[in-house]
Amino acid sequence: MEKITGDLLRGHLDLMVLSVLERGEAHGYEIVQRLGTLAAGALQLKEGTLYPALYRLEEAGMIKARWESGANERRGPRRRIYRLTSKGSSELARQRDTWRDFVSVVGRIVELAT
């Protein structure tokens, strides 16, 4: 299976992040790991691009962040934990519907054209 990269990935990153956070709060690296696990290695995400997406979503009120508690016991820099807000949940539901419609329409066209 060819890996999904670039614009195709970036265009849907927000939706994927929201979906991953629906399973529970997570810090940045954990989100990347969950994406990787769910995609079974088919995504080739430049991991840094996750953070601008997280900041955008946070600014839009879709997710909320807090510094990890007990960071002093763990050596190294603090991590920020992200969780989905109620606004994010409704946006996720809306985007899911749009995505299903999109896949159905584009899929039909692509399949019929061959």
Next chain:
Amino acid sequence: MREFRIHVESIVRPLCAGTRRKNRMREELLAHLLAAHQAERDQGASDETARRVAMERLGDSEILRQQLQATVHPLEQKMWAKHSGPLDAYWFERRSSESPWNYTGRWMLCMLGVTAFSMFFPVLFCLGPKFLAHGLNHDTQAALMRIACASGAALFASGLLTFLGALLADRFHLLRVLSPRNIVHPWLMAAGWLAMAGAYSGGSFAIIASIMHFMPVRHDPLWPIFRELLRMPATIPLSFLLLAAVFLFLGEALRRERRQYLDWDSLEVPE
């Protein structure tokens, strides 16, 4: 760790964004790199390979920088386009090669904001119901005029002192106490701010009192509020205690930000 810090700093330092936001980005990206490095090591990669792969996984620095910059509000970008540093130093400290005139102007703008919050808004809040009930009567107008005159006079006095201070600092090459290089203990910082706030509010009240003397009104809508506040014996010590607690909290928060800034700023990052 140092290599990761330099890599992160090379991405974040050129951004036009507030120090707090940049510190947050730095911490998150560094935590990410360390986690990626650990994951590579757990899979059996050598330390050097793990470091290289972790940085590769983060992606192209230039693209990431552009994407991070795009998440900063345009107003914040504009504010921090030319300067960087801790938040308090950004607003209140004299910048390198800034003229006394420029510094005084900037200082007065900052103090105008402080005055607006500390004086106008509480006063307007107190007068709000009166406005709604009776509109602006003569006494209210006169009282507001007095507040405006007093604030203007206090602002002018503060500007004058700042200008003279800047001239003296230039003349005698005085060290700047609030330099980003100095990390002041929160207690000391709180005490300094408290003294400044005390002098500022004391001066303002003295000016208000003298203006009240020269601009008497038949019925002053503000006076009962001041009188009731002054009647309570615990009001003044309590307000100072409250202010001290706020300043202490602010001092601690700013010290952390200042320390983080210095920590990252000391790194030599290739252009």
